[in-house]
Amino acid sequence: MIRITNEESRESDAGSFARVPTQAEVARLAGVSQTTASYVLSGVPNRVSFATQERVLRAAEQLNYQPNLLARGLRGSSTGLLGVIVRDISAAAVGAVSRALLHGAPQVGYDMILTDAADDVKTLLRLAGLMKSRLCDGIALVGELPEEDALWDDYARLGIPTVAILHGGQNLPVASVLLDNDHGIRLAVDHLRSLGHERIGYVGSNLLRGVMQRGEVFRAVMKDKGLNVRPTDVVNVELSREGGAAGLVQLLGRPHPPTAVLAATDLLACAMIHEAACRKIAIPEQLSIVGFDDVPEASLTWPPLTTVRQPFEEFAVRALAMFTSGAASSTRAHRQVILQPELVIRESTAAPRGANEHLGAMSPRDSNRRLHSQLS
Amino acid sequence: MIRITNEESRESDAGSFARVPTQAEVARLAGVSQTTASYVLSGVPNRVSFATQERVLRAAEQLNYQPNLLARGLRGSSTGLLGVIVRDISAAAVGAVSRALLHGAPQVGYDMILTDAADDVKTLLRLAGLMKSRLCDGIALVGELPEEDALWDDYARLGIPTVAILHGGQNLPVASVLLDNDHGIRLAVDHLRSLGHERIGYVGSNLLRGVMQRGEVFRAVMKDKGLNVRPTDVVNVELSREGGAAGLVQLLGRPHPPTAVLAATDLLACAMIHEAACRKIAIPEQLSIVGFDDVPEASLTWPPLTTVRQPFEEFAVRALAMFTSGAASSTRAHRQVILQPELVIRESTAAPRGANEHLGAMSPRDSNRRLHSQLS
DNA sequence: ATCCGCACGTCACCAAGGTCGCGAACCAAA
DNA sequence: TTTGGTTCGCGACCTTGGTGACGTGCGGAT
Numbered sequence: 001m002i003r004i005t006n007e008e009s010r011e012s013d014a015g016s017f018a019r020v021p022t023q024a025e026v027a028r029l030a031g032v033s034q035t036t037a038s039y040v041l042s043g044v045p046n047r048v049s050f051a052t053q054e055r056v057l058r059a060a061e062q063l064n065y066q067p068n069l070l071a072r073g074l075r076g077s078s079t080g081l082l083g084v085i086v087r088d089i090s091a092a093a094v095g096a097v098s099r100a101l102l103h104g105a106p107q108v109g110y111d112m113i114l115t116d117a118a119d120d121v122k123t124l125l126r127l128a129g130l131m132k133s134r135l136c137d138g139i140a141l142v143g144e145l146p147e148e149d150a151l152w153d154d155y156a157r158l159g160i161p162t163v164a165i166l167h168g169g170q171n172l173p174v175a176s177v178l179l180d181n182d183h184g185i186r187l188a189v190d191h192l193r194s195l196g197h198e199r200i201g202y203v204g205s206n207l208l209r210g211v212m213q214r215g216e217v218f219r220a221v222m223k224d225k226g227l228n229v230r231p232t233d234v235v236n237v238e239l240s241r242e243g244g245a246a247g248l249v250q251l252l253g254r255p256h257p258p259t260a261v262l263a264a265t266d267l268l269a270c271a272m273i274h275e276a277a278c279r280k281i282a283i284p285e286q287l288s289i290v291g292f293d294d295v296p297e298a299s300l301t302w303p304p305l306t307t308v309r310q311p312f313e314e315f316a317v318r319a320l321a322m323f324t325s326g327a328a329s330s331t332r333a334h335r336q337v338i339l340q341p342e343l344v345i346r347e348s349t350a351a352p353r354g355a356n357e358h359l360g361a362m363s364p365r366d367s368n369r370r371l372h373s374q375l376s
Numbered sequence: 377m378i379r380i381t382n383e384e385s386r387e388s389d390a391g392s393f394a395r396v397p398t399q400a401e402v403a404r405l406a407g408v409s410q411t412t413a414s415y416v417l418s419g420v421p422n423r424v425s426f427a428t429q430e431r432v433l434r435a436a437e438q439l440n441y442q443p444n445l446l447a448r449g450l451r452g453s454s455t456g457l458l459g460v461i462v463r464d465i466s467a468a469a470v471g472a473v474s475r476a477l478l479h480g481a482p483q484v485g486y487d488m489i490l491t492d493a494a495d496d497v498k499t500l501l502r503l504a505g506l507m508k509s510r511l512c513d514g515i516a517l518v519g520e521l522p523e524e525d526a527l528w529d530d531y532a533r534l535g536i537p538t539v540a541i542l543h544g545g546q547n548l549p550v551a552s553v554l555l556d557n558d559h560g561i562r563l564a565v566d567h568l569r570s571l572g573h574e575r576i577g578y579v580g581s582n583l584l585r586g587v588m589q590r591g592e593v594f595r596a597v598m599k600d601k602g603l604n605v606r607p608t609d610v611v612n613v614e615l616s617r618e619g620g621a622a623g624l625v626q627l628l629g630r631p632h633p634p635t636a637v638l639a640a641t642d643l644l645a646c647a648m649i650h651e652a653a654c655r656k657i658a659i660p661e662q663l664s665i666v667g668f669d670d671v672p673e674a675s676l677t678w679p680p681l682t683t684v685r686q687p688f689e690e691f692a693v694r695a696l697a698m699f700t701s702g703a704a705s706s707t708r709a710h711r712q713v714i715l716q717p718e719l720v721i722r723e724s725t726a727a728p729r730g731a732n733e734h735l736g737a738m739s740p741r742d743s744n745r746r747l748h749s750q751l752s
Numbered sequence: 753a754t755c756c757g758c759a760c761g762t763c764a765c766c767a768a769g770g771t772c773g774c775g776a777a778c779c780a781a782a
Numbered sequence: 783t784t785t786g787g788t789t790c791g792c793g794a795c796c797t798t799g800g801t802g803a804c805g806t807g808c809g810g811a812t
Contacts, residue, residue: 020509020535023769033792038769049790066505070455071768074446075797083489089475090672099465102492106499111506113459113489116478123482129442130487133396134798159396241676270676277678296466297673300617300646302653399799409762414799425760447798450767510768 021063030059041067073134082323083136084114085127087143092267092295093310094143097165100316101140108320110137121145132160138323141174142166146207161328163319168210175328176336177318181210184308184341185217185262188290189225191306191343192260196351197288201233201258203247203268211239214264214292233258237268244271252287259352260288266295266307273301273348284350294344303347311339397439406435417443449510458699459512460490461503463519468643468671469686470519473541476692477516484696486513497521508536514699517550518542520584537704539695544586551704552712553694557586560684560717561593561638564666565601567682567719568636571727573664577609577634579623579644587615590640590668609634613644620647628663635728636664642671642683649677649724660726670720679723687715 027037032052039047040056048056059065073079084101086094098114105112113136117124124145131139138161145151152173162174169176192200200222204215215234222229235250237243247268251257263269269291276283283289283303291298291307298305318337322328327335403413408428415423416432424432435441449455460477462470474490481488489512493500500521507515514537521527528549538550545552568576576598580591591610598605611626613619623644627633639645645667652659659665659679667674667683674681694713698704703711 022767034769035771035792035794036790038771039791042770044771047790052790066509068450068509068768069506070446070450070510071797072770073797074444074450074799075768075770077797079446089471089478095465095471099492102465103494111491111503113491115487115489116475118479127487130445133442133445135445274676274678297676300650300673300677302650302678398797410799411762411764411801412760414801415761418800420801423760428760444798447767448800450769451798451800452767 021065026060026063026065030056078137080110081136082110082112082138083131084140084142086116087145089116093293096312097142097315100313104316104320108324138328140319144208144210161323163322163328165315165319168213175322177315178336178338179310180338180340181214182217185214185221187343188262188308189221197260199258201251201261203235203261204264205239206236211264241271244268245275248272248275262290264292266291266293266298269305270297270301284348288349306346306349307344308341309344310341314339397441402436402439402441406431454513456486457512458486458488458514459507460516460518462492463521465492469669472688473518473691476689480692480696484700497524514704516695520586537699539698539704541691541695544589551698553691554712554714555686556714556716557590558593561590561597563719564638564684565597573636573728575634577627577637579611579637580640581615582612587640617647620644621651624648624651638666640668642667642669642674645681646673646677660724664725666725682722682725683720684717685720686717690715
């Protein structure tokens with residue numbers, strides 16, 4: 001236990017911490033009452049003469065005064081703090097949004113503090129309780145927890161403005177900033193189609209709602225465009241590198257494998273590119289890969305990943321705006337903002353073998369046969 | 377401004393937030409005084425009869441009572457919170473340590489909150505002030521800021537237990553957990569030597585102390601081992617992808633380029649691998665690359681990166697231990713823990729061309745000539 | 753019966769700072 | 783000189799929950 005009692009700090013001469021000055025001490029030094037100091041330091045207009053203001057401010061500076069957030073928050077109705085509760089900071093997308101929130105908050109007059117709930121629903125609730133107990137003026141929930149559906153009632157009763165980001169839920173009881181997954185998948189499929197791909201595979205996951213949604217959208221979009229999706233062209237894996245690698249192997253290990261794969265997540269896509277490199281499968285010559293998210297790593301792979309970009313920065317900006325505008329403060333109107341993704345074309349996609357050129361190139365059949373031998 | 381006044385929450389029937397119950401309300405419901413409720417809820421032994429305890433606890437449960445952290449912290453001497461101030465969460469190493477801290481704190485009885493100072497010294501000071509004003513029981517500083525040397529005096533007067541992590545400073549006025557850079561560089565150089573490399577280049581940076589140190593150590597170790605380091609074999613760049621790419625080009629663009637490169641950071645190393653792929657320079661056949669950090673991306677490159685692993689998890693564990701043991705609480709003894717890195721050998725390193733085999737292989741000269749043409 | 757000690761509950765005060773409303777001082781107009 | 787208005791500063795009280803000191807009532811020992 002860390003505990004710095006007055007006794008301790010008195011009995012030890014060196015090695016002790018200086019006490020932080022209080023407003024009352026500033027007032028004493030300035031020769032005014034604590035009330036007056038409070039008026040000056042919290043900037044209430046037309047209460048204190050200019051001369052007195054100066055004196056108080058000088059005293060505060062001299063003592064290196066810093067208001068006690070706890071006392072201020074306890075008495076007043078706000079702390080000037082916003083909280084972020086993150087599902088798992090190691091997920092790149094979550095990290096990107098968190099960073100944008102942390103950096104953007106000062107611009108709207110807040111300080112931002114972040115906590116991580118890992119994968120534990122109980123921890124999440126404890127943290128939410130912590131922030132809600134007047135520590136923060138608002139909470140941003142970034143990412144989603146598996147099996148958190150049961151929690152929404154609690155969230156709704158959080159008693160504090162709340163915005164959910166990177167969440168797949170459609171009818172949340174709190175304000176939210178969402179991505180138009182439909183449009184994103186459509187961009188990716190259109191791109192692959194325009195390159196000449198007809199057989200497009202999909203590697204996704206059923207564990208997280210937001211990701212699962214993309215799989216559903218994928219089927220819908222493909223059907224929409226008159227493209228056939230065989231059951232074996234869609235595989236669900238864990239959201240991890242191993243999952244991505246396994247997905248690739250599964251997909252290509254079957255007869256008549258797709259010529260292009262859409263991954264639900266850049267993590268999966270990067271893992272697939274890596275696995276392809278291990279197996280000497282040429283990307284994009286033998287297989288085109290499209291990711292989803294556009295995390296920083298996506299442009300560091302070889303070849304750089306073509307992917308659907310989520311506007312992470314804008315997520316943060318919009319969420320912050322919802323706090324300042326009060327849209328997050330109402331439990332009545334569950335406002336949601338839906339942002340549009342864009343396609344970033346890099347080098348992991350190309351026309352399928354034999355699509356446009358009919359020179360001496362390998363026929364798709366041959367290509368398939370080669371793939372099979374590489375996967376065995 | 378977000379503000380939830382009582383008026384607001386009363387006048388609107390739906391769409392308002394439920395008020396959080398206070399200890400006094402719990403006490404009233406249980407038919408006891410607030411004092412008694414306090415004794416029960418903060419678990420003071422031998423003060424309240426078992427029957428009364430039960431009543432209070434039941435009342436608290438019924439009202440869904442949650443203690444107000446602000447009030448508790450104001451009155452008492454601790455809040456049960458530890459704070460992390462991060463230099464820049466987007467740096468992978470910083471992210472890794474932060475994650476470990478966030479996840480590890482509950483195990484030592486704390487909740488962990490994180491803030492990001494970006495690159496701004498002023499922000500850093502404000503955040504430190506925030507946390508020091510009794511919000512947190514301790515602060516972990518992760519990473520370092522350029523030109524923060526002037527701040528150490530302020531840190532020292534923080535008046536709160538502080539531990540610095542991932543910091544290059546040697547004589548910090550606060551407790552710290554450091555990496556044995558010397559040993560790390562030595563591991564990398566030894567590895568390259570044992571593969572047969574004699575001419576080893578280095579790409580580093582002078583902007584951050586901790587990174588700069590590695591460059592100095594590199595020269596020392598090389599000298600130690602009787603290896604010659606020409607000035608052109610060491611380049612300093614920005615700590616960014618662009619920097620890494622530029623470093624590679626500089627190093628190899630010169631006559632008699634090195635056969636292996638040690639990067640001060642995995643970020644630089646990954647960028648170099650990427651740049652090499654762009655220029656069709658075969659890694660490790662034409663050039664061996666060793667990184668430093670072992671961030672998650674390091675194993676996702678192709679080829680996977682050989683690198684010096686920093687024990688990020690252990691950094692966090694040790695830092696937390698310094699809080700609980702009180703080592704962080706004293707300004708007297710500036711305890712520091714130095715951890716040992718280990719070498720992770722993956723596939724970005726190999727024997728140099730023509731080192732061990734003298735068959736029909738290309739001679740080093742030829743290899744150099746080819747490199748030059750690839751870089752033009 | 754008296755006294756002591758203990759278990760149990762409560763009162764009052766404390767932490768730091770925000771805020772209402774009073775009142776002193778001052779000036780101008782009546 | 784009185785009156786009214788304004789400016790400026792302050793006392794007192796508020797937020798929530800922790801804590802020392804005290805009172806009450808009971809049981810057992812003397």
